[in-house]
Amino acid sequence: MAAGWEGTVVAALLSGILMAALASPAGAQVHHVVGGDVGWDPSSDIASWAAGRIFSVGDKIWFAYSAAQESIVELRSKEEYESCDVANPIRMYKDGIDAVLLEEEGIRYFASSRAENCKSGLRLPVAVHPPGKHQQPVTMQIAASELRTLAGAAEPTSPSGSHQPSGPSTLLLSSLFLGIGLWYWAL
Secondary structure (H helix, E strand, O other), X not given: OOHHHHHHHHHHHHHHHHHHHHXXXXXXXXXXXXXXXXXXXXXXXXXXXXXXXXXXXXXXXXXXXXXXXXXXXXXXOHHHHHHOOOOOOOEEEOOOEEEEEOOOOEXXXXXXXXXXXHHOOOEEEEEEEOOOXXXXXXXXXXXXXXXXXXXXXXXXXXXXXXXXXXXXXXXXXXXXXXXXXXXXXXX
C-alpha cells in the first residue's frame, strides 16, 4: 500500500467504525483490536489481552500489524493451532489492518504465519458465543487506545523507521473521539 493513501484508509476505517456504532442497536456489535495498544506484534501478550474477553456472533476482531514483517493465518484445527502448523491455513491476512467478522458460534484459531512467532505466543483462539452474550449493553465497545493502534498501523514511516504524523488521519481520529464523546453524552 502506498504511503499516500494510508491516511485515507485509516480515515475510512475509523469513519466506518463510528458510523456502525451510531447505526447499530444496543449490544449488537463489539470491535476488538487484538493486542490493544501494542496490536498484533511479537512483543505483545495476546493471551493476557484476550483473558476475560467475550467474543459474540456479530463482533469484529481487528488485527493491526506491520504487513512488511508479519501476516496472520487462520488455522483449521486445535491441533494445528497448538503445534503452530501454519502450512495449510484456511485464510491468510496480510494487509496490515484486517477486520474479521465473527459470523457463527464456534472456535476460530488465528496465528502468526511465522511458526517461530506462533510458538512464542503470537496466536489467538477465539471462542465465539451466541449473539448478545456481552457483559455490557453498549452499541459498540472500542477503547481509545485501540483506535490509536489502528491509526498507527497505517502511519507512514520514514527510512529510519520513525512514524511520520499524517494530518488527515490525526484530524479524523480527533474528530472521531469528539463524536463518540458527544454521542455518549447525548445518551
